[in-house]
Amino acid sequence: MACLMESSVPLQSYKEAAEWILAHTDQRPRIAVICGSGLGTLAETLENKTVIPYEDIPHFPSSTVPGHAGRLVFGLLNGKQCVCMQGRFHIYEGYSMSTVAFPVRVFSLLGVDTLIVTNAAGGINSNYSVGDIMFIKDHINMPGFCGQNPLRGPNEDGFGVRFPCMSDAYDQHLRHLAMDCTQELGLQDIVQEGIYCMLGGPSYETIAECNMLKLLGVDAVGMSTVPEVITGRHCRMHILGISLITNMAILSYNSTAHANHQEVLQTSQLRAAALIALLTNLVGKM
């Protein structure tokens, strides 16, 4: 009988990618960091680096967005082995949610059990300012309301259960540890904790959409993170999510501001040093 189900990523593809990586580096990190738009400089600070372009890895997607270099960087951050994704994938590039999250399952096969996901996001909460660092406490998977979920398709029991719980998606212990680090580093005045909402993009939000998100209790909006987090939680990773508020969402028809990716990348560059200090300090405590 012909299969009527949409195809998802075959298990063999994850295994082949992981086996290829294991054959090309001796490093065996337990911590992975996904670098958001313009935040890839963190990967440059690793010591004893092994750099692997995505195009060299079997079945790996390619990065197509400015500010996303497209390389895996293995190395030591504050003495701990880490792997950084210098560039991530998005559904607006034309990838399915499961392809966007492909690296997360590969990381799981490499032995990673802690995932730090960073992103650039627009601030919806009017108490936020450009340059604030928001620890993600919860998310809203807006494309999920139309059936878009990285776990759609036959369940891979080897990774996790069919119906994973998401009420504990963001690890409270990691978040508290990260909060302690911001105190130590004197960053407490720019730190927030809030709810991230993923939209499909690539267009930024209309004013009406921003006001709707505010009514829903959203604090920051972006076009990423949720597929990787759902996939990471499915395979029982501990997850810390960090949004950098790179721009404020436009909520008023009197505003003359226009959302643009240049501003996003500029703010990321301005806050890169603070985020690197934060992650370096945090990883040292993990």
Ligand SMILES: O=P(O)(O)O[C@H]1O[C@H](CO)[C@@H](O)[C@H]1O
């Ligand atoms: O979420 P990241 O990849 O950090 O980037 C955010 O910034 C880009 C838009 O400026 C989009 O890719 C959006 O998702």
Ligand SMILES: Nc1nc2[nH]cnc2c(=O)[nH]1
């Ligand atoms: N959707 C969305 N993504 C972003 N990424 C960075 N800023 C924004 C924003 O304002 N909206």
